[in-house]
Amino acid sequence: MSGSRRAVGTGRQRVDLLDGPVDQRSTGLSDIALKYQPDPLVLVAIASIAAALIAVGELPMIIRVPAGLVGAFVLPGYALGVALLPASSLDLAERCLLSGSLSIAVIIVAAPFLDVAGFGIRPGPVVTLLTGITIVAAAVGYWRRSGSGSVAREADVPSIYATASDDTSTRPNGRRILTWLLAAVLTAGSLSILLSSPVEPSTEFFVLGSEGLAESYPKEATAGEPVTVTVGITNGEGETLSYRVAAYSGSARVSSSESMSIESGRTWTGRLDLTMSSPGLDQEVRIDLFTGGAKEPYRTLRLWIDVLESRQG
Amino acid sequence: MLLGIAVLAGIYWIARSGGHWADSDSSFMASAIRAVVSEARLIPDEVVYPSGYGYQVISATVVAFTGIEVAALQQYVYPLLAAFVILSAWVAYRELLSSSRLATIAALLLLLVPGHLFSLLRGSHEPLDRILVFATLWLILRGIRVGWRPSNVAVYLGLALAMTYALVATNVLFGISFVGAVGAALVGSWVLQWGPPTVRPLSKEVVRHLSWFVAQSVLLIGAFILFIYPPAGFSLRQLFTVAGGAASAVVSEVPDASPYAGVLASWVSPEVYVLLSLGEYLLIGGSGLVWIWQGWRWLRGTTPLSLGSWLLWLMYAAFAAQLVVTVLSDRAGAVASNLQYRTFTVYAAIAAAVLAQGLAQLRAVQWRRATVRFAVALFAVAALLKATNEPILSNEWTFYTRAEFAGMEWTDRWQRSSISWVGPRTRLANAYALEAGRPQWFNRWAFGEPAPDVRAYLISDAIRLHSARLGVPVPAVGPHNLVYDSGAVQVYRTRAQGAFER
Numbered sequence: 001m002s003g004s005r006r007a008v009g010t011g012r013q014r015v016d017l018l019d020g021p022v023d024q025r026s027t028g029l030s031d032i033a034l035k036y037q038p039d040p041l042v043l044v045a046i047a048s049i050a051a052a053l054i055a056v057g058e059l060p061m062i063i064r065v066p067a068g069l070v071g072a073f074v075l076p077g078y079a080l081g082v083a084l085l086p087a088s089s090l091d092l093a094e095r096c097l098l099s100g101s102l103s104i105a106v107i108i109v110a111a112p113f114l115d116v117a118g119f120g121i122r123p124g125p126v127v128t129l130l131t132g133i134t135i136v137a138a139a140v141g142y143w144r145r146s147g148s149g150s151v152a153r154e155a156d157v158p159s160i161y162a163t164a165s166d167d168t169s170t171r172p173n174g175r176r177i178l179t180w181l182l183a184a185v186l187t188a189g190s191l192s193i194l195l196s197s198p199v200e201p202s203t204e205f206f207v208l209g210s211e212g213l214a215e216s217y218p219k220e221a222t223a224g225e226p227v228t229v230t231v232g233i234t235n236g237e238g239e240t241l242s243y244r245v246a247a248y249s250g251s252a253r254v255s256s257s258e259s260m261s262i263e264s265g266r267t268w269t270g271r272l273d274l275t276m277s278s279p280g281l282d283q284e285v286r287i288d289l290f291t292g293g294a295k296e297p298y299r300t301l302r303l304w305i306d307v308l309e310s311r312q313g
Numbered sequence: 314m315l316l317g318i319a320v321l322a323g324i325y326w327i328a329r330s331g332g333h334w335a336d337s338d339s340s341f342m343a344s345a346i347r348a349v350v351s352e353a354r355l356i357p358d359e360v361v362y363p364s365g366y367g368y369q370v371i372s373a374t375v376v377a378f379t380g381i382e383v384a385a386l387q388q389y390v391y392p393l394l395a396a397f398v399i400l401s402a403w404v405a406y407r408e409l410l411s412s413s414r415l416a417t418i419a420a421l422l423l424l425l426v427p428g429h430l431f432s433l434l435r436g437s438h439e440p441l442d443r444i445l446v447f448a449t450l451w452l453i454l455r456g457i458r459v460g461w462r463p464s465n466v467a468v469y470l471g472l473a474l475a476m477t478y479a480l481v482a483t484n485v486l487f488g489i490s491f492v493g494a495v496g497a498a499l500v501g502s503w504v505l506q507w508g509p510p511t512v513r514p515l516s517k518e519v520v521r522h523l524s525w526f527v528a529q530s531v532l533l534i535g536a537f538i539l540f541i542y543p544p545a546g547f548s549l550r551q552l553f554t555v556a557g558g559a560a561s562a563v564v565s566e567v568p569d570a571s572p573y574a575g576v577l578a579s580w581v582s583p584e585v586y587v588l589l590s591l592g593e594y595l596l597i598g599g600s601g602l603v604w605i606w607q608g609w610r611w612l613r614g615t616t617p618l619s620l621g622s623w624l625l626w627l628m629y630a631a632f633a634a635q636l637v638v639t640v641l642s643d644r645a646g647a648v649a650s651n652l653q654y655r656t657f658t659v660y661a662a663i664a665a666a667v668l669a670q671g672l673a674q675l676r677a678v679q680w681r682r683a684t685v686r687f688a689v690a691l692f693a694v695a696a697l698l699k700a701t702n703e704p705i706l707s708n709e710w711t712f713y714t715r716a717e718f719a720g721m722e723w724t725d726r727w728q729r730s731s732i733s734w735v736g737p738r739t740r741l742a743n744a745y746a747l748e749a750g751r752p753q754w755f756n757r758w759a760f761g762e763p764a765p766d767v768r769a770y771l772i773s774d775a776i777r778l779h780s781a782r783l784g785v786p787v788p789a790v791g792p793h794n795l796v797y798d799s800g801a802v803q804v805y806r807t808r809a810q811g812a813f814e815r
Contacts, residue, residue, distance in 0.1 A: 055378045065390075068378030084468050094451070097404045100397055101448035102472070104371060104441060105479040111355060111370040112541050120353030121370060123377035130374070202716055206723060206797040206804075214727035214769070214806055215815040217794050236719075302795040304808055 041082060041138040041145075048075045048134035055127045076130050077102030079137035083144065106133060203241070204234040205289045205299035208269075217303055218274075223310045226273035229303070231257075231287060234267040243268075243298075244290045249276050249283050249307075276307045283307050315403060315420050319396040319433075322424060322697060326392045326434045329701050330712035337739060339387055339436040340746035346372040346383050347750055356544060363547040367483030368438035384748045387436030394440045395433040398447075399423065405447035406666050408454045409621035412673075419669035425592040425692040427699035428654060429661040434700060436747075442487045443662060445480040449473050449491070454621055457522045470526055477530045481537050485545040486552060488537075490635055490659055492530040497631035498624055499523045511616045515623040555642040555652060579709045581782075589699035589706070592692045593657075600664035603671030604629050622670070629667050632660040708782055710775075713744040717773050720802035721745050721758075724769055730755040733769040733804075736776045737761060737785050763788050770805040 051071025054064055077099035081090075090098065110129055111121060119125035208230040209216035218227040233243050240263045247255040254274050262268050274285055283305050288297035326334070341362070348357035349369040362369060375386055399420050406416035423429055432439040456469025481488030502519035505512050538545045580586040607617075607626055617623040639652040702711045721741060724733050735741040735758050742758040752758060759767050770790050780787045790805040797804035809815055 051378065055380075061379070061381065065379045065381055068375065068380070069390075072374050072378045084472065093400060093404050093407075096397075097401050097448055097451065098472075101401065101444050101476060101479075104367075104444065105472075105475045107371055107374050108367045108479040108482045109475060111366065111482075115355040121349055121355065121373050122353045126374050126377045200715060202719070202799050202801070204719065204723065204797065204799045206727070207794075208727060208796075209815075211815075213729060214724070214796055214804070215729065215731070215809075217796070217806065217809070219809055299798040299800065300795070301798055304792070304794060 041079065041142045044075055044079050045135045045138040047071070048079070048131050048138070051075065052127050052131040055123070071127075071134075072107070072130060073103045074099050075103070076106050076134045076137070077104070079134045079141060080106065082141035083137040106130070201237040203237055203243075203289070203291070203299060204232075205301060206232045207272075207287060207301050207303065208232065218305055220306045220308060221274070221276055222308050223276055223279045225310065226275040227305070228271050228273050229287075230269055231272050231301075232267060232269040233262060233289065235262040235264050238264050240264060241291055245272060245287065246290065247272065247274055247285055247287045249274075249278075249285050252277060254285065274303075274305075276305065279307045279309045281306045315399050315417060315424075316396050318421075318424055318693070319399040320393065322430065322700075323393040323395050323434060325697060326701055327389055329703075332388050333713050333715065333718070333744070334388060334711045335713065335740075335743040335747040336435055336711050337743050340743040342368060342372075342437050343383050343387050343747045344750055345369050346376075346386075349373050350376055350383065356542070361544050363544040364484045364486055365438070365482050365488075365545060365548075366542055367479055368441055371441060371483075387747060391436040391440065392434045394444075395430075398433050398440050398443045401444045401447035401451075402662065402665075405451040405454075406669070408451045408458075409625050409666055410670065411619050411621060415666075415669045415673050418672055419666040421689070422596065422665040422668060423662065425689065425696050426596050426661050426665070427589060427696040428593055429658050429665075430696050431700040432658040438483050438487075439658060441483050442480060443658075445476050445483065446487075446491055446659070446662065449476040449480065452476060453495075453523070453526060454624070457518070457620060473526060474529050474533065477526075478533050478537070481530075481534050482542065485534070485537065485542075485548050486655070487659065489534060489549075489552065490632075490656065492527065492534060494628050494631035494635070494663075495523060495530070496527045497634070498627035499527050501627045501630070502623075509612055511611050511614060512623065515617055515620055518620055519624060519627070555639060557642075561645050579707060581706055581708065585706050589695045592696050593661075595692075596661055596664050596668060599671060600629065600668040601633075603667050604633075606671065607667075625663065625666055629663050632656070632663050636660045709738070710740050710779055711743075712775075713741055714773065714775060714801065716799050716801040717741055717771070717775060718744060718748060720771050720773065720797060720799060720804055722749065723797055724771060724804055725749075725752045725754070725756050728754065728756055728769060731768040732757045732759050732764070732766055733771060734759045734763045734767045734788060735771045737780050737783050740779070741771070741776075768807050770807075771802065772805065773802045 048071060051067045054067040055071065057064075078095070080102050081095065081098040085098075107126075107130065110133075114121060114125055114129065206214070207217070208214055210218070210228070212230060218229065221227040231245055233245075235241055235243075240261060242259050242261045244259045245255075245257040246253060254276055255272050257270065257272065260268060272287070276283060276285070285303045285305055287301040287303070289299040289301075290296075291298045341360075344360045345362040346369045348360040349355070349366070350373050352358065355366050355370070372383065372386055375381065375390070376383065381390065402423055403416045403420040406419040407413055410416055410419070423433075433443065452469050452473035456466050456473060459465045459469065477488065477492065480491060499519060502516035502523075505516040506520065507513075508516065538549055577583050577586055580589075604626065607622075611617055617626070636653060636656045639656045643651065643653050698706060702709050704710050704712060721733075721735065721744075725745075733756065735745075737760060739760055742760055745752065745758065763770070770788050770793065772787060772790060777787055790803075793805035793807050795803055796806045
């Protein structure tokens with residue numbers, strides 16, 4: 001019954017469902033029906049190639065992330081585990097531990113070789129190496145399994161080593177599979193909600209100095225003569241909005257802009273000439289941002305400027 | 314059920330901050346990962362993590378396969394790895410304790426200990442370390458158990474060595490700690506071959522099977538430090554500092570570095586800290602009692618249940634000794650006075666299995682079951698609140714807002730060679746390091762008491778609240794130019810003084 005995926009036998013004679021043949025003598029109809037099912041190791045090799053192709057393709061993250069995690073952290077360890085321990089009595093939990101930890105170990109052991117060989121820790125060599133290891137290990141596992149033709153058993157164990165006092169099996173049954181599926185769905189659902197949760201709408205309003213940076217702001221100005229600053233607006237509100245900028249020194253308007261429409265996600269920058277009429281030290285110049293036809297400012301900036309008497313004055 | 318709880322803990326960790334969390338270690342590791350990804354080398358020029366390359370390489374592999382950004386990997390993917398750690402723990406415990414029931418209790422205990430839970434949920438090498446420790450333990454014991462066939466034992470112990478190398482390469486200090494503990498168990502067993510008759514056979518078996526493993530592991534550690542990853546020599550020197558610190562704390566009067574003063578100040582009150590830490594106290598006290606009880610019974614003629622439980626008992630002693638040494642060295646101020654938190658997490662992984670054996674002896678009658686479940690729920694909630702640094706109770710906030718990060722991005726983009734103040738603690742500096750890396754254009758972040766050379770102040774609602782909680786004033790920004798406003802965040806730039814200041 002080569003290729004059967006049912007667990008037969010009890011105790012240590014039972015074999016992981018994913019490990020394939022467990023009883024060579026059985027010839028029932030159900031066995032014939034299962035005869036042509038692909039070997040899990042063939043599926044592993046195919047999945048590994050698929051994960052590699054997905055890794056190099058420009059596919060959405062919702063496909064790349066799970067496929068990549070399986071390709072990197074499950075398949076290499078699983079294939080190697082089956083190649084090294086083709087039919088030992090590992091149950092599902094043990095096989096999971098071996099798959100994950102062995103995948104991790106393989107990457108860490110292989111990394112210095114990639115480094116020394118000059119390939120570097122780059123996506124191409126890393127994906128190629130792991131996919132290659134997976135396919136070769138799957139082939140070895142397949143060969144060992146079919147070559148031996150029988151299930152290798154662990155030796156009878158004296159009581160000094162293990163005294164299983166209760167059920168130690170984690171072979172998949174309906175309840176466990178359902179639990180694992182629920183956990184996976186819960187995780188994926190929660191993460192999807194988190195990652196797709198809308199960003200809090202916001203508009204960023206800023207002013208830059210004479211060199212187009214957040215420095216070199218005007219320290220001094222002459223009454224009646226303009227000083228120039230750059231103002232910027234980034235619309236993060238999720239919709240196109242119209243904005244207007246006005247600057248005040250005290251109650252006197254010293255500058256204003258036309259109303260402008262900015263699409264969501266876009267940044268607009270423009271020059272603003274500030275012309276203070278009355279001299280005085282430490283004058284507060286308020287630069288207000290208005291949305292739509294609002295009378296109250298949506299955002300406010302502030303510059304401190306010493307305004308000197310005009311030369312004519 | 315265990316996996317479900319672990320997954321829920323991971324989801325809660327992510328959801329509590331909306332995915333916007335950062336701590337100093339996770340931020341540094343993010344920088345180290347980016348350096349490996351960008352330079353494609355094991356030892357990059359920009360940022361080198363001296364204790365090992367494993368975590369960075371594993372992360373670079375995930376990035377290669379998935380295309381995910383490093384920050385998303387750290388903030389969203391790794392917290393969910395806790396579930397796999399718990400699965401690994403359960404398998405190893407089952408092999409050690411020969412019981413699914415005991416393994417389930419022990420793995421559950423791991424989730425109730427906040428210090429351990431924290432180490433599993435954040436984006437650092439520790440979850441990987443733990444997986445590799447559990448896998449190695451399982452492979453060693455399984456290898457011994459199926460040891461009649463030389464080919465089998467070779468495969469299992471070979472795999473165990475591969476896991477040990479991966480552990481050493483991920484964090485050489487954890488690797489040395491683990492191999493040291495197994496080595497101590499070996500030495501203890503060697504001595505106890507002439508000890509009480511009840512433990513002699515087991516001691517002989519341990520000596521017979523572990524000598525080869527320990528010898529090979531020591532060689533691996535040497536090869537790793539000398540040839541494969543020379544930066545690890547720095548970590549080795551730190552280890553000597555720990556030993557020296559502990560020795561000086563014992564034999565002489567050293568200034569007490571008061572490692573606990575900062576811990577207590579990190580919570581709204583000492584009482585809250587004690588309540589949230591109950592899981593840790595239970596683990597330390599309970600496992601210690603069980604360990605003494607087991608040793609006493611074996612001395613009085615009872616034979617240990619199995620080789621696994623004997624090995625566990627020996628390793629508990631070794632990890633407890635390491636914990637004591639680091640507590641002493643922290644008092645002397647060695648290695649940032651926080652090494653005991655690292656050794657505690659490994660100790661906790663072994664102590665949980667020891668305590669589980671004791672708890673299983675308590676016969677739960679029907680009326681007590683509800684009480685036990687209620688207590689477990691309380692411990693779980695307390696562990697989660699402490700592990701996540703719940704901002705209602707903790708003064709060490711680890712969350713940040715999208716608006717704060719956007720304000721920092723703007724500050725970094727539009728300034729040159731400027732120092733910007735970003736809060737009373739490292740919270741936002743960590744956040745920026747995790748999400749974006751180092752500031753550009755020779756800019757720097759400052760926190761705490763503002764220095765005179767600070768040129769910009771980033772003020773947010775969260776910073777105001779955090780300052781109020783800590784009882785420190787928000788810097789006076791009235792005299793400065795307000796140059797950025799996003800509603801929730803403002804950036805103030807100091808006015809230029811003199812002719813040459815910009």
